[in-house]
Amino acid sequence: MRGYGMIDVNQPGWMEKEKPTIGPLDALLRPIAVAPCSSDTHAMHGGSGPKQNLILGHEALGEVVEAGELVRSFKPGDRVVVPCCTPDWEAPQLQRRDSNNAHDFGLMQSFKFLGSKDGIFAEFFTVNNADANLVHMPEDVSVEDALMTVDMMSTGFYGAELADIKFGDSVVVFGIGPVGLMAIAGATLRGAGRIIGIGTRPNCAELAREYGATDIVSYKEGDVVEQILALEGQVDACIIAGGSATSVNQALALTRPGGTVSTINFYDVTDSFQIPTYQWGLGMSDVSLKCGFCPGGAYRIQQLLNVIRAGRVHPGKMLNYKYEGFDKIEDAFKVMDEKPRDLIKPIVYINWD
Structure with missing residues (x-):
């Protein structure tokens, strides 16, 4: 599969990787809308330490392609909202009510898409603990508003x-x-x-x-x-x-x-x-x-979607650079890196038909 990210520090680009596989609790997705973030460009420039051949991206809406055998709430074809922070919900850290770092291996490891695994700028990506980390896309919330819940709204x-x-x-x-x-x-x-x-x-x-x-x-x-x-x-x-x-x-x-x-x-x-x-x-x-970093998981995103559905705020208004097509991820990433004066946030719409 193809993915876009950092080949090395200060070297962004496309790369070919094996299509990921999933475990019984996980889901395989393809992105249907993504938003590059300054955290992605920050990482590409070495701001979170040296990394090589890492697909970037952590803000996505997706379509379920495959669900693990133990996943109960999602099936292929479902459109979902994907939190940027996807904890391992069985981790002991959760007993301390710390969903930011809910992993056996330390600080911010629930922020998997920016370090411990490839991100969402790919033809396919995986989400662990799908039942606890994915939210069905509401029909009465716009793509733009829903996409902004996964990081910008949650973190702010x-x-x-x-x-x-x-x-x-x-x-x-x-x-x-x-x-x-x-x-x-x-x-x-x-x-x-x-x-x-x-x-x-x-x-x-x-x-x-x-x-x-x-x-x-x-x-x-x-x-x-x-x-x-x-x-x-x-x-x-x-x-x-x-x-x-x-x-x-x-x-x-x-x-x-x-x-x-x-x-x-x-x-x-x-x-x-x-x-x-x-x-x-x-x-x-x-x-x-x-x-701190925003808490992870489905419950928080569902609560933020409820705020939007009640008309309290519309975060999608921040998306003022719009692109169509998977290949345009590169253009959106570059504009996020260059930050023209009028940029607030870019979005890429992806139609796989």
Whole structure:
């Protein structure tokens, strides 16, 4: 089969691989809609360490081609939503209620499509524990909205969950790309009051306001900490969905004693955190610093689909570059890597007929 990914660090391209096989609990799928992510391009550039001959991609809707003999809820021909995080549900880690890292082998191993196995930019891909990791595609949810639940919406909302936002809280969101936009939407749904987004792209800023941002601050207009302190003073929570390792320092400077800094950013392996003690109140500010990757599995995606079905938010509006055909994965990946000024998020529709 053909697949697109990283032949080596900084060397993206097409590759030929054996069609994958499945176990009794698993499913074999072919993609019907995919969305390249900055995590894919980040990995291609070596941001998660050296990798060779790895098919990339982790945001997909698919069609079931084959179901394992013990799979009960899915059959060939079913159209499904595929979470980017597919835990091994029998793993002991789940007894600690940690579906992010539900695997016997360590950190983030539930994020299989970006490390431990080939991803979804392929003619065929597999999903482990199909009954617990796949969701039937609802007829009353658009392809675009459904596709955005699998990572962008799930990760952005998780940033708002980690931040423990309460009614009326003031919130700063670092970055108004797709994850930041969904963090804004999540903060809005959790009842935040003032929501300040940090970013510069005009179409992202417009969508951020639609999703609930009350203010947009540009780092091109001066120090963002000074701008926000002048605008609002210290805030109840900060969500880091963009920027660099130094964004943590800025967030700590912006967060009131007793508040929370939530980071869902994908940092580089070469990054390091250096936090002066005064920014954490000499260790006595009671500011919580939380980080994490979105929980995995079918239940979470079903809940997010319920939010969409109720008309609370439409994340598919972020998909503003559209391509048709399996071979266009390469073009969509390149545009995600190059990030033209008007890009929010690309989608590739795939029709196998």
